[in-house]
Amino acid sequence: MKKVKRSRPSRRKSTTRRTKSRRIQRKSLRRKTLKSSSKRKSQPSKRRAVRVVRPPQQVFLVIDMLNDFVQSGAPLEVSGARIIIPRLAERMAAARTKQIPIIYICDQHQPDDVEFRVWPPHAVGGTRGSQVIDALTPQLRDQTVTKTTYSGFFKTKLDVVLEKIGAEHLIITGVCTNICVLYTAVDALMRGYTIDVPEDSVAALTPDDHRFGMRQLREVLKPVQS
Ligand SMILES: [Zn+2]
Secondary structure, three states: OOHHHHHHHHHHHHHHHHHHHHHHHHHHHHHHHHHHHHHHHHHHHHHHHOOOOOOOOOOEEEEOEEHHHHOOOOOOOOOHHHHHHHHHHHHHHHHOOOOOOEEEEEOOOOOOOOHHOOOOOEEEOHHHHHOHHHOOOOOOOOOEEEEOOOOOOOOOOHHHHHHHOOOEEEEEEEEEEOOOHHHHHHHHHHHHOEOOOOOHHEEOHHHHHHHHHHHHHHHHHHOOOO
16 A cells, blocks of 8 residues: 555656646747747748849940041041040040049050051050040049050050959940950950940941941840940
């Protein structure tokens, strides 16, 4: 009898413990459920969070709008270059308002440059012909990069200047559509920049050359409108 009496309370004790432990388990389970449900509830708000998309850093390039390419009777006169001046000036003014950096890319040759085997002498360093036309005179914040051949990137400081700015998208303007504009655009694309070549702000020696250049740009390089 004694043995039984002793054993009963001990069994009760263990039952109570088990019940308690079950209660604790249930509580912790409820807490877990609450936590996970609150997690589930918080997920949609995460999805709703507005992600701010920063527009790509644009840079405006003006190629060879120099006296020796633009002026009437100049050694490499691009008559179409004079037609694009008003629209190009508007675009540059808009770029300055939006604080888009402007870089002038300017031909600058030695008097005996090898390029003169192909083209008549032009843009010789230090001459008036190598200067930007008065209508588009560079302003204080603008930068100038000189080049000796068709691409604005070949053996120039353009890479470094663009890197400092953090450039991602290049708006390429000036002359000639099928030569310096096209070769600079090709090199820009190879370097991972997106490009835009607004047709009203580029010109070539002949309308055919201009059409050829624009077709190459559109079909091969796939410009992105700024
Ligand atoms: Zn040249």
